[in-house]
Amino acid sequence: MHATSDDKAKKIELELSVVMSCHCAIRSVDHISDFLTKYGKGSDLEKIRLHRSKCACLLKNVIAPSLRDVLSENLSGKKFSLIVDESTDVSVSKNLCILVRYFNDHSQHVETDLLALVPVTDATGEVLFQEIEAVLHSFGQTFKNCIGFGADGASSLVGKNNSVFSRILQTNPKCILVKCICHSLALAVKHACEKLMADVGFLVTEIPAWFSKSTLRRNDFQKLSEVLNTGGDEQGTGSLPPFMKSSSTRWLTRGEVMKRIMDNWPELQAYFSLVESSGSFETRSKGRIILGMLKNPYTFLFFSFATPLIREVEKINKMFQAEKVDAEKQCKELMAFHRTLRDRLFDQKGQPLALSNVDFGHDFEIELKKFLDHSSQQANVKSEVASMKQRCHDCLVELFNQVKVRLPDNIKLFNGLSFLSPNMVMSHDVHRAPLKHLPLSHLLNSEIEQEYRSIPYHDWSADFPLGTPKDALEFWAAVALLKNSVGEIKYPNLSHYALACMTLPVSNAHVERVFSYVTWLKSKTRNRLQLVMMEALLRIRMNLLTRGGCCKEFEASVDMLNRFSSSMYHKYSQSDDEMGEIDAIFDFQD
Missing domain, CATH: 3.30.420 (Nucleotidyltransferase; domain 5)
Structure with missing residues (x-):
């Protein structure tokens, strides 16, 4: 049956509503739909009648409920x-x-x-x-x-x-x-950094904050940086400015902020020297404090030690935030990092290394050598360096202990997922794990046992002519569809068990992304956004992100078209109108 013109108009209105939910304030649909109708004469666009109340109802009472039912199914x-x-x-x-x-x-x-x-x-x-x-x-x-x-x-x-x-x-x-x-x-890094000189935390917070709300300050710094680096080879050339702010709610920013400050160290010294001699009393006072810390060579040495260390932790952290998570491989990366920390602090027998033998990192050793070459005649240098090294040592020890305590309790479980890799499952040799060593043993039964025994002897050449997938998820998803000679699924129990194991979460990255989207949706100018509408918008957005697309890939389903009727207005409340938006931009037009 061919779609009627009314169905086409409904489909356009549904898909346009999704576009609005992803990128615009709902009120803007009043103007966009009128524009499309005006210039859509002779096409399906001519019949659309979509304004903010109707758009809100479509989102809350048609699209979101339909997606919810699909998820339930x-x-x-x-x-x-x-x-x-x-x-x-x-x-x-x-x-x-x-x-x-x-x-x-x-x-x-x-x-x-x-x-x-x-x-x-x-x-x-x-x-x-x-x-x-x-x-x-x-x-x-x-x-x-x-x-x-x-x-x-x-x-x-x-x-x-x-x-x-x-x-x-x-x-x-x-x-x-x-x-x-x-x-x-993130908590391990926080506790470890508390062992360092307090100046480090102060600069990581105050330098980005200094530039965060002042375009004039940013421009002044950029101009000064260009003048200082005219030769093209000086430190800081091509580096990103130190404007990025650290955040306690963002896991991957601290190391990048520290690197930007280090890359711009000479430029920052020159800039705050100028700040100290001009501006208001408060500006000069804070500038003098920051400049004093920047001129302290020990502060730079602490940055040289901590920056590579923190960036390494955040690199591992980023792996666990990926959309596609291989828990077994990533836990191995975390374990390997913990072992590197141990090697920097202890000998092969597990005894603590002397302070002079501790591995503080290449960058730190290079900068320390430069410092000692220029200050060998100064008194108390050795005692100051020893004190600084002790603090860096305490930071390493704290990070080592924090990571050890916070290693996943289920590290053995995640390691056990390697037994479900294609190579291990299809192996005939001793490397193939016994059934009792597989993860989530409480899900195992006699049917899974029999299928697990027989799967190594399956001829995969016909099923995978291009070669067996190396990715475990791809492999088991394909196995779940394999049929025998009578058309029955060949490994239904084993494949469902393996796929269930792969649903185990390793981080809360997804839920943090949801809250970030909530913050974007419910801003100070849209603080009346009702929960029903907010959940509808989140459900639509999550559905699009899960499938790796955006609003332009969205297609209205038959179920949505069937729900698209006058009954969708019965749940409509005036208090929910336009998502409770009071955007100043649109208020000026009303």
Whole structure:
């Protein structure tokens, strides 16, 4: 059956609503739709009648509910993992974000999608557990199918006695707790940096803050930097300016901020020398403090030591934030980093190295040699250098201990995922793991055992003519579709088990991205944004991101077209109009 002109108009209005939800304030649809109608004479655009109230209803009562039902259908009967976190938005409303991680049979990928955004006033373990349980029931699921629970270290979520997870264990004792590795590494760096000279933390905070809200200061620094680096070979040439701000809620910024300050050290000294001699009393006072720290050679030496170290931790942290996470490989990277810290501090017998033998890093040793060459005649240099080295040593020790304490409790579990790699599974030799060594042993049964025994003897040449996939997820997704001679799935139990194992979360990066989007949506000028609309926008956005596309790839489904009727207005409330937007830009036009 061919689509009618009315269906085409509905389809355009649905897809235009998604475009608005991703990139614009909803009020702007009043002007955009009129413009399209005006210049769409003789085309399907001529029939669209989309304004802000209708657009809001389409988003809340048509598109988002349809996507929710699709997710509910995809989750039916599936093993899954939960990722949970709570945050307070700009209107001081506390929200609990609940994400689900599962294998989607249609896309053949492990996906992370939004279950719900729930308002909470009492953030106790009991209340949060009840909210999560109610959301799962609304999707036809229970905690019995939850194999993993990802969260940060908040006691209400993961405490031993009175938390969400302690209550989950009462329902499902085999559920695996996975504390966010990204949070853990960020806290490890924070504790380690406290062992360094206080000037380091002060400069990392105050130098970017100095430039953050002043275009004049930025321009003055840029001009001075160009004058100082006219020759083209001086330090700082081609480096990024030290304007990037560090943030306690962003995991990957501290090391980059420190590197930018180091790269611009001479330019910063020259700039704050000028600041000290001009401007207001307050400006000169703060400039004098910053300049004094920049002129202290020991401060630069601390930066030379700490910057490469912190950047290495943040490099590992970034791996755990990737969209496609290989938990087993990334945990090996983390373990390898911990071993490198041990080698810098201890000998082969595990005894602490003398301070003179500790590995403080190449950059630090080079800068220290330069410093000693220029200050060999000064008194107390040796004692000052020894004191500085002791602080750097304490920083290394603290980072070593923090990483050790915060290594994933389930490191053996993640390492066990390597046994599900294609090479290991298809191997005939002793390297192939016994069934009892496979991860999540409570999911194993006799059917999985039999399929696991027979899979090495399968002839893969016909199934994978271009070669067996090296990626475990791609391999098991293909195995889940293999059929025998009578048309039955050949390895249904084993493949479903393996794919379930791969839904275990390793970080809260996805939920942090959701809260970042909430911050963008619910700004100071849009602080009346209602929760129903905000959840609808998040669900649409998450659906697009999960599938790696944007609004231009979105296509309205048949279900959405069927929901597109006058009944969608029955849930409409004037208080929800235009998402509660009061954008000043649009208010000037009204």
